[in-house]
Amino acid sequence: xxxxxxxxxxxxxxxxxxxxxxxxxxxxxxxxxxxxxxxxxxxxxxxxxxxxxxxxxxxxxxxxxxxxxxxxxxxxxxxxxxxxxxxxxxxxxxxxxxxxxxxxxxxxxxxxxxxxxxxxxxxxxxxxxxxxxxxxxxxxxxxxxxxxxxxxxxxxxxxxxxxxxxxxxxxxxxxxxxxxxxxxxxxxxxxxxxxxxxxxxxxxxxxxxxxxxxxxxxxxxxxxxxxxxxxxxxxxxxxxxxxxxxxxxxxxxxxxxxxxxxxxxxxxxxxxxxxxxxxxxxxxxxxxxxxxxxx
Amino acid sequence: xxxxxxxxxxxxxxxxxxxxxxxxxxxxxxxxxxxxxxxxxxxxxxxxxxxxxxxxxxxxxxxxxxxxxxxxxxxxxxxxxxxxxxxxxxxxxxxxxxxxxxxxxxxxxxxxxxxxxxxxxxxxxxxxxxxxxxxxxxxxxxxxxxxxxxxxxxxxxxxxxxxxxxxxxxxxxxxxxxxxxxxxxxxxxxxxxxxxxxxxxxxxxxxxxxxxxxxxxxxxxxxxxxxxxxxxxxxxxxxxxxxxxxxxxxxxxxxxxxxxxxxxxxxxxxxxxxxxxxxxxxxxxxxxxxxxxxxxxxxxxxxxxxxxxxxxxxxxxxxxxxxxxxxxxxxxxxxxxxxxxxxxxxxxxxxxxxxxxxxxxxxxxxxxxxxxxxxxxxxxxxxxxx
Numbered sequence: 001x002x003x004x005x006x007x008x009x010x011x012x013x014x015x016x017x018x019x020x021x022x023x024x025x026x027x028x029x030x031x032x033x034x035x036x037x038x039x040x041x042x043x044x045x046x047x048x049x050x051x052x053x054x055x056x057x058x059x060x061x062x063x064x065x066x067x068x069x070x071x072x073x074x075x076x077x078x079x080x081x082x083x084x085x086x087x088x089x090x091x092x093x094x095x096x097x098x099x100x101x102x103x104x105x106x107x108x109x110x111x112x113x114x115x116x117x118x119x120x121x122x123x124x125x126x127x128x129x130x131x132x133x134x135x136x137x138x139x140x141x142x143x144x145x146x147x148x149x150x151x152x153x154x155x156x157x158x159x160x161x162x163x164x165x166x167x168x169x170x171x172x173x174x175x176x177x178x179x180x181x182x183x184x185x186x187x188x189x190x191x192x193x194x195x196x197x198x199x200x201x202x203x204x205x206x207x208x209x210x211x212x213x214x215x216x217x218x219x220x221x222x223x224x225x226x227x228x229x230x231x232x233x234x235x236x237x238x239x240x241x242x243x244x245x246x247x248x249x250x251x252x253x254x255x256x257x258x259x260x261x262x263x264x265x266x267x268x269x270x271x272x273x274x275x276x277x278x279x280x281x282x283x284x285x286x287x288x289x290x291x292x293x294x295x
Numbered sequence: 296x297x298x299x300x301x302x303x304x305x306x307x308x309x310x311x312x313x314x315x316x317x318x319x320x321x322x323x324x325x326x327x328x329x330x331x332x333x334x335x336x337x338x339x340x341x342x343x344x345x346x347x348x349x350x351x352x353x354x355x356x357x358x359x360x361x362x363x364x365x366x367x368x369x370x371x372x373x374x375x376x377x378x379x380x381x382x383x384x385x386x387x388x389x390x391x392x393x394x395x396x397x398x399x400x401x402x403x404x405x406x407x408x409x410x411x412x413x414x415x416x417x418x419x420x421x422x423x424x425x426x427x428x429x430x431x432x433x434x435x436x437x438x439x440x441x442x443x444x445x446x447x448x449x450x451x452x453x454x455x456x457x458x459x460x461x462x463x464x465x466x467x468x469x470x471x472x473x474x475x476x477x478x479x480x481x482x483x484x485x486x487x488x489x490x491x492x493x494x495x496x497x498x499x500x501x502x503x504x505x506x507x508x509x510x511x512x513x514x515x516x517x518x519x520x521x522x523x524x525x526x527x528x529x530x531x532x533x534x535x536x537x538x539x540x541x542x543x544x545x546x547x548x549x550x551x552x553x554x555x556x557x558x559x560x561x562x563x564x565x566x567x568x569x570x571x572x573x574x575x576x577x578x579x580x581x582x583x584x585x586x587x588x589x590x591x592x593x594x595x596x597x598x599x600x601x602x603x604x605x606x607x608x609x610x611x612x613x614x615x616x617x618x619x620x621x622x623x624x625x626x627x628x629x630x631x632x633x634x635x636x637x638x639x640x641x642x643x644x645x646x647x648x649x650x651x652x653x654x655x656x657x658x659x660x661x662x663x664x665x666x667x668x669x670x671x672x673x674x675x676x677x678x679x680x681x
Contacts, residue, residue, distance in 0.1 A: 001514060001515070001517075001518060004514050005511055005514055005515075008508075008510045008511065008514070009511075012508060106333070109333060109337070113338075114332075114333065114334075114337030114338055114340075114341065115337070115338035115341070115559055116338070116531045116559065116563060117562070117563075118562050118563045118565065121565055129542070139543075139544075141542065210507070214507045214508065214535055214538075214539075215535075215538055215563065215565070216507065216531065216534065216535060216563050218335065218531070220334065220335050220505065221507075224505055255508075256508070256510070256511045257511070258511075259508075259511035259512060260511035260512070260514060260515050261515075263501070264500045264501055264502055264511065264512045265474055265501035265502075267502075267503075267506075267511070268503065
């Protein structure tokens with residue numbers, strides 16, 4: 001039973017990690033806690049089932065399409081809501097982010113209604129809901145295999161982009177010192193847009209995976225997920241991409257084990273208690289660097 | 296300057312609108328419908344609204360009440376006690392609102408109630424089943440201002456514990472409950488009756504509204520091998536519990552109360568919804584001819600099957616409107632009229648059966664059991680009449 005709990009916790013944690021990297025990247029580059037990120041995650045899931053249901057697109061292309069759309073939405077949010085406030089006090093941008101979050105949530109309610117809707121069952125391959133293999137006492141479903149494969153592949157891809165490509169280098173430079181980066185000829189606005197696109201795309205995938213895993217979508221699903229992922233990003237050290245990944249996994253496992261062994265009533269509380277304990281011991285988070293550098 | 300001109304225009308338009316509504320005010324009688332219309336419980340608010348809309352449109356199509364149209368004014372309180380208290384103050388202060396159909400959630404109803412008691416306006420909840428409401432609706436003169444045309448949680452919980460043991464001969468049950476007034480009240484009554492009857496409760500797991508992951512609790516419960524799951528909560532989370540239980544290989548009948556009773560439960564849980572038993576105040580199959588017409592009209596208008604909340608809200612609005620037609624748009628008189636419906640003979644004949652109140656504004660209504668079979672709600676083969 002412990003192994004099964006741990007495994008389920010890891011699945012949840014990987015999804016948190018995928019959302020958390022979006023928070024942490026944006027924070028790293030413009031020092032903004034993008035509270036609308038949870039809503040992009042929600043929009044990803046809804047767009048995916050809309051493409052499947054309204055346009056008859058198969059699941060995987062629909063996922064890619066939703067990811068691309070959300071990348072665009074992420075860029076658009078930045079252009080419309082955050083860019084004009086780049087030089088304003090940080091609090092202004094933060095409040096704007098909360099406003100964007102509420103706005104998107106209500107837009108989603110107008111378009112898709114306020115009731116929870118199921119993920120399109122017929123579009124999900126049958127193998128996903130069956131037990132793929134049994135490892136000792138752990139039952140692993142096809143969907144869990146898919147979640148593991150996809151999230152880990154995406155995180156490896158993301159790490160490569162950040163560390164090996166020119167735009168990744170530019171992102172890191174911007175995180176260290178925006179003025180110096182601009183003086184070195186880096187097109188700051190383009191790099192910021194890229195960061196939003198990347199984070200939002202990953203968030204959308206997380207939304208779709210959650211929609212499939214729990215078979216339910218709702219216009220308010222982004223709020224909780226957003227707060228959890230934000231906690232994961234802080235736990236891992238906000239601004240640090242590997243930190244967000246680790247933070248997500250730690251939070252997911254802590255929550256699941258807490259619900260399984262301590263009390264299901266306090267599952268969220270236990271997750272946050274772990275976060276607070278870590279922050280008390282290491283104020284910059286698990287993998288966060290001390291003040292001065294953010295990436 | 297463009298902005299200034301726009302501002303002036305907007306003000307002018309607002310003034311025209313305000314005058315228009317003033318002119319109208321004399322010809323309409325307003326009732327307040329506070330419910331969640333945004334937030335995670337908005338789906339239920341939709342149902343209540345649908346029921347009220349059906350009744351109001353029906354009455355207005357026949358010329359309204361004494362020549363005046365009825366207008367339902369909707370207040371969004373998000374099923375949140377804090378919001379409900381604010382909305383309650385607003386409603387209590389607006390003398391044009393002569394009576395209230397609401398609130399939907401027990402927690403919200405409890406939070407808003409002191410406002411209604413203070414100014415003296417009757418609130419008839421079609422859905423709030425929490426037990427403690429009964430004692431909170433009383434003013435200094437001993438008058439009750441809170442009414443409801445739905446049975447209480449202790450009744451549902453007790454009923455289900457009896458049904459499980461006596462009709463289906465199940466002996467071991469695991470309980471999930473939502474951590475709020477509704478879930479806890481329902482769970483407590485169920486567990487109490489279960490223990491009295493010798494039905495073994497092998498686990499009690501709490502969860503928060505909006506929770507999506509129940510695998511840790513279910514994984515733990517699997518070891519205890521329950522023969523049934525009792526879900527004291529609402530359908531959105533209930534469907535996930537059923538679905539995840541099935542995925543973990545816990546194939547046992549599920550039991551729930553009014554909160555699970557929604558067509559979306561089946562949509563969300565899919566095949567896992569099968570073998571779910573529910574208490575319901577309204578069973579379309581056992582309803583009279585008036586209800587049949589309502590069920591058809593509802594389906595034609597909203598493109599979905601009628602649920603019990605819509606049916607109860609339809610009747611609640613019907614009772615309020617009947618009161619207005621008998622005693623006029625007066626807050627105190629409406630309350631008097633509702634309170635006078637206190638015996639079976641004087642009962643209001645609605646689509647959900649006969650409704651009459653006891654001295655606390657609560658009502659005794661029969662419970663039915665329906666179940667999910669092949670992705671459809673059907674009446675359970677075994678009914679319990681008491």
